[in-house]
Amino acid sequence: MTKNKKILILFLYLGLILIFLICTIFQVPCLFKTIFNIPCPACGIGRAVNLILQFKFIESFKLSILAQPTLLILFLILIIDILDLIKHQDKLTNLLNKITNNYHFIIIYLFLSWIVNLIRFI
Numbered sequence: 001m002t003k004n005k006k007i008l009i010l011f012l013y014l015g016l017i018l019i020f021l022i023c024t025i026f027q028v029p030c031l032f033k034t035i036f037n038i039p040c041p042a043c044g045i046g047r048a049v050n051l052i053l054q055f056k057f058i059e060s061f062k063l064s065i066l067a068q069p070t071l072l073i074l075f076l077i078l079i080i081d082i083l084d085l086i087k088h089q090d091k092l093t094n095l096l097n098k099i100t101n102n103y104h105f106i107i108i109y110l111f112l113s114w115i116v117n118l119i120r121f122i
Contacts, residue, residue, distance in 0.1 A: 003088075006084055013077065020049075023046065038121075039120075041114035042066055044117065045064045048063040052068065064113070
């Protein structure tokens with residue numbers, strides 16, 4: 001992966017973090033839940049991330065089973081991208097290939113999260 005692509009990925013992640021923070025601060029409601037009146041697979045993830053930042057990991061996991069693994073993966077990608085830029089390596093491509101090659105696990109996990117959210121009606 002070229003240096004420009006790595007920098008682009010870094011800025012995209014920082015942009016996503018900014019959008020997430022803005023949505024969390026202004027408590028933007030879930031569009032899916034607003035339209036269909038049922039929770040989406042990611043419903044509760046913003047509140048769960050807030051609980052993680054307060055070191056309330058159990059409460060966070062009870063609210064959203066997606067928050068902790070998603071934050072871990074995003075944090076790893078961000079760190080690896082920064083290290084790749086500093087050390088002129090290409091480990092990010094390998095990580096992204098592993099994630100995309102195992103997409104079926106992500107789909108199963110999203111589906112399980114949705115079932116849990118539907119049962120809890122978060």
